Amino acid sequence: MSLALNLSALASLVPAALLALRPDSSTGPRLWAAVLIAGAGTIGWSVNRLLGHWDPGLGTALWISVAATLVVYAVTVLVRPWAGRLICLLGPYLLLVAVLATATTRPAPAGIVGTLPSAWVVIHILVSLATYALATLAAVAGLSVTLKEAALKAKNEDGWRAGLPAVADSDRLQFQLLLLALVVLGFGIASGAVLELSETGRPLILDHKTVLSVVAFVLVATVLVLHARYGLRGRRAARAVLVVYLLLTLAYPGVKAVHALLLGP
Structure with missing residues (x-):
């Protein structure tokens, strides 16, 4: 993939990041223009990268997570227009992630890039992306x-x-997003168990990704129960949400980071 395409995708996120300097522009036409430009750049990069094959690299995972987060954010703003103001935090953060994605994107080693996965695997991947995107936005709301x-x-x-x-x-938004993340994460763990069962004959392999995902699921459920029964909210709740996000970051991009940066060729 050409450097020009990477840089154009990176540049597409700049307008959204710059909205942090103009809080009065974080709603309305300017917001949607920035989101559409960013979405076109990141989704276009992802489609181009994955066209005809699957790439499990760290850079690709980061770019796709940025694209997924933008989609979830856009849907959230459609439902809760005031959530557009979160772009002051989300825009710069996604730009930083994209910079890291650009720095770590490289051709996958021979034998790693494979054909497109089966439909069931694609569903599992999409569920994982949705979980991570929801957790990202919940963490931004908590921040x-x-x-x-x-x-x-x-x-x-x-x-x-x-x-x-x-x-x-x-x-209120961070708890609503957490509830959605809990449902989607639960489905993701279940779909992962089905895949493992079909491939290995065992429902779960306790690798660090699975363990962190299960711990995140338990922690999200605990936070939601504490909120419902004991009124957990504010900074304490926000800290718990950030811990959940950290666990999911270690479970998803973290796996790829270890392989790419420490164990890779």
Whole structure:
């Protein structure tokens, strides 16, 4: 894949990242223009990269996760228009991930790039992407809660912090996204077990990806129960959401990072 295509996909995320400097533009036509440009660049890169074959590389995984997160974000903004203000945090973060993706994208070693996976494997991959995208957006909403509460406490809401959603809105959104992530993650673990059963005869192989996914599932369920029964919210809830995101990052891109950066050729 040409360097020009990588750089064009990277450049497509710049308008969304720059909206952090213009909180008043984080809703309306400018927001949607930035999201559509970013989506076209990242989804176009992903389609071009995977056209006719499957690439399990770290760079590809990061690019696809950026594209999936943008899709989930766009759907969220359609349902909750005020969530557009999260672009102040999400835009710069996705740009940083894309920079890392560009730096780690390389042709897969011979014998690694294979044919397109079966339909059931594709479903499992899509479920994993949806889980990670939901967790990413939940973590961003949780970070917004933390930063907004700190700004209110310090009586300093100037600049980009003024453009963040209200604490109550972000807090509610992070739990709604967590609930969706729990359902999707549960389906992902189940679909993974079915794949393992069909390939190895065992429902689960306790590799570190499976263990981290199960731990994340238990932690998400625990956080949701604590929220429902004991009113967990605010910074404490946001910290728990960030831990969930860390676990899923270690479970999904983390596996590829270890192989590409430590065990690769």
